[in-house]
Amino acid sequence: MSSSQTAAPGGRSPFFDFSNMKGDLFGGLTAGIVALPLALAFGEASGAGPIAGLWGAIFVGFFAALFGGTGSQVSGPTGPMVVVFAGLYAALGGSPTLVFAAVVLAGVIQIGFGVLKFGQYVKLVPYPVISGFMSGIGVIIIALQLSRLFGHEPEGGGTIPAFTAVPGAVMDPNLIAVGIAAMTLFIVFTWPKKFAAFVPGPLAALVIGTLVSLFIPGAPVLGDIPTGLPEFVLPSFNTGTALIVLEAAFILAVLGSIDSLLTSLVADNMTRTRHHSDKELIGQGIGNTIAGMFGAIPGAGATMRTVINVRSGGRTRISGMTHAFVLLAIVLSLGPLASQIPHAVLAGILVKVGFDTIDMSYIKRAHKGPRWDLALMVLVLGLTVFVDLITAVAVGVVLAALAFIKKLADDQIASVQHEAPPQSSEEEVTLLSRCGGRVMLFDFGGPLSFGAAADLGHHVRSRAGGKVEIIVLDFARVPFIDVSAVRAVETIIEDAHDAGKDVYFTGMSEEVEAVLHRFAADAVPGSEDKRFGERRDALNAALTRLDKKPDPVPAA
Template identity: 60%
Template sequence: MALLGNRAGKPPIFDFSNIRGDIYGGVTAGIVALPLALAFGAGVFPPGVEGGAIAGLWGAIIVGFFAALFGGTNTQISGPTGPMVVVFAGLLASLVATMDPSMTIEEQVLSAIPLLFAAVVLGGIIQILAGVFKLGKYIKLVPYPVISGFMSGIGVIIILLQFSRLFGGAPEGGTVFSAIEAIPVAISNINYSALGLAALTLATVFLWPKKLSKFLPGTLAALIVGTLAGLLLTNVPILGAIPSGIPDFVLPQLSGSTLVIVLEAAVILAVLGAIDSLLTSLVADNVTRTRHNSDQELIGQGVGNTIAGFFGALPGAGATMRTMVNIRTGGSTKISGMVHGLVLLAIVLVLSPLAAKIPHAVLAGILVKVGYDIIDFSYIRSALRGPRFDYVIMMLVLLVTVFVDLITAVGLGVVLAALAFVWRTADDQLKEASKVLPRTTTAEERKILEESDGRISMFDFGGAMSFSAAADLGHHVRQGIPEGSGAIVLDFSRLPFVDVSAARAIETIAVDAKAAGKRVYTSGISPEVMKKLKGLRIDEALDPNYAFEDRLTALRHAAEQVGSKPKGGTPAQGGDAPLPA
């Protein structure tokens, strides 16, 4: 049964044909999301600041519901994710650093709230605009080593931010460096009760049997076991009072002194959330054999994050693990993602007082497992058997992500990956152009070249030419021409277009050949390429009387010119089938 279809044949907004599976998938995904949302929320705000854990839960509720309602991936489950929370925590730390140092940490955080959630709202609006202007296909162009590097870097950041909490301590700020500084302090002042709870949590999440995960997810089991054990202890830091009910409306603000910080964070949240969500959409497509709508997914994620920002909730994105749980337990339409949000809403309204007893060490243990899962160990283990430069890019992006920032890491990685691609492509193009007998040569063409005994040289451009290949093309052609050669055939058949660099390289080859007393034949120049050559006046270096439609005709004319006529073929008369000048 479908609802809200229309006469024009558009697919319905709601499809109730799998309502039982969608309800079960949504309920299960909501249960899995509960401990993660609490952990992400509690991990962002400094100890003693109220509202952290509940901000994580409301992020899962709002982003999860509205991204499912307006998104373009039927099975997507959205909510706070590691990458988004890391950026959010870094923004909070940057804003707190601009506040009056005489204020308490709680006062500084409260003062930063309007600015903090302004970035969330702006990030959501950027995502909506990206979807409206159909930019989804471009966001997916980030190379895998770059994605692997910054995702692994985010995993490392999450572990570093939580590591001191495993020992009962806490970093004084939300930066990586403050987290690293807090580790030796926490170890030298170990709270053994907190360490015991953290060890119990880590053992549960890492060793929980897969068979039991179908009925009780490992993270939820760890949350329950750790919290129950914490009730027997009196000296472990706990979440404390958690507000229940609907969150207060937050009016975002911008100020001149922090405008750049907020805008930069908004862009990072938008781009990172888009990449995170669309990658999860691709995973869901592979499992369900469906196809998502990238631009609609960006709109859905943007709507969810915009509304979340107005209610003081953490930003979110598509979550791969929760999406897979939804699919495997029966979810197949966007109803499942909406049910996931409603389940968490019911938990917040009814059970939030119970969450006050959850120890920080338990949530830290859960987040350490999340960080571990984000690190791309499979690629790290196999990378050295693949292209070395890709591995270098991945590790460089990882380090820049951890010790500088995400936007620099992604930008640097994309530039280096693009340069590596251009370099490899240029190398292949030059090798192909330097071959005496290109792969596409026919038997008759090979015979002509062999019988010319080096007096005819042929060069096949072999496809679109990069500017880096064009820079060395003239040199490679000169090297490939044997001494005594009297004719050069330049085959353009597989060259779909030329840029200025390629056109100038062609001019250099033609001018050098003529200066050396060699005749230059061309074949297969398309009208588009000829138009470019004429526009740059490169055609003046190419004699139109020696331009032919196909390579074989050009070779026959060249053979006649150098005095080596092929057997079994009658050379065409000079100028036969020339290309239009």
């Protein structure tokens, strides 16, 4: 894949493209302003504190833009990453050395994904699975904020404790917090688009909610926020926590990679460019590795911030780096003001984020598509909310793959049941008719999957009974063959030989022939008069052979 940067003379892309400087600076400034309330909210929701969210947006945003492969992408903390990180933070008791060891390791794994060119495989996750876990993450984000809307903190981590804490919060509300939360929700859900070009809705809610809290105190606020540069965190873990750290790191790496590459596709569609998947993974990995070393929460490509950046004129890596510098200037100067932000404001902003994360566009149209896709999406959503992300994605991918293989196998079995394959020419149909049912042609119709292999021999055997004397196996549309399919072909040949029938091969590529000879050398005939380039030739040879033989005598 080519980089999204403008090509320089000689065919190479410049590392920095200054041709769109004004658009990049304005796009980065706008994205940075939008990222401020989200970074604070994600940091607070993660358990590591709002300042960790800001530094996450700075480190991941800067280094992912500097070394990544999507010019207009803006990176930082995202809902999916925060959900996993918050669970890890709770599971490890908030121990910085353990928690951020997982973040560093996740970054290293992402770099490994990029170096090993896994970018193309990350994008193979089926859409219903992606829709299911993204919608599930949206539900989790909303669930974790429900108690905060009423001025309370959810008890314990996870979705179920968050839901069970809601009745108590509703029965004992902090009315000032409820009022501020209601105002925040109203602003973020109804903020006019014509104003959003100048002041984004989340930023307006943050400022207005904080000002109201200053004049009408009583709602819980963030409190003291550290200012200045972050301290270095030395990652470490022991044998007792290694499994938790490794599992969380892998989930963060996979989730961050999927999230980032999906956002890259959105950026491609908007800018008419093409991102470099593996380079993007390396950039994201570097950003998360450095973020973990300084106690910042992990991040990924952020769709909303990327869209805002592009719409504001951002096109190159300079825009993403500018977004990080804007946040750096804010965090070094406005820390004391941020301490007055109410929890209810950030909770309201995150409820909107959670709502936007839910794939409403697919949910509204899901009933029009295949029922299996809808069932798969609902299953993955449920597993994401009530079990964990890695289980949800793993189960979803496995079930989707099995369903695809089953459909492919059914189509392949159906193709061998045709008396004359649909692609047969008039000449081939005539030749088959002249053979009088004594020749049976089997067109495999595509790659022989292991899903079809189990039933293939049975279906050929059932069709090739009676007076059939010659079986023609057409491999013209079989580009490759695995061991399961080899065993099925071997069974077909052996059954034919036992029944006194001849087997002709046609259209077999060198690769398929080599595999058959390696694994089924004894069964595959070696004589050239039974291997043909086209099935027309095989049918002509079969007809010639039958003409030299007397018709079979009917049984008495």
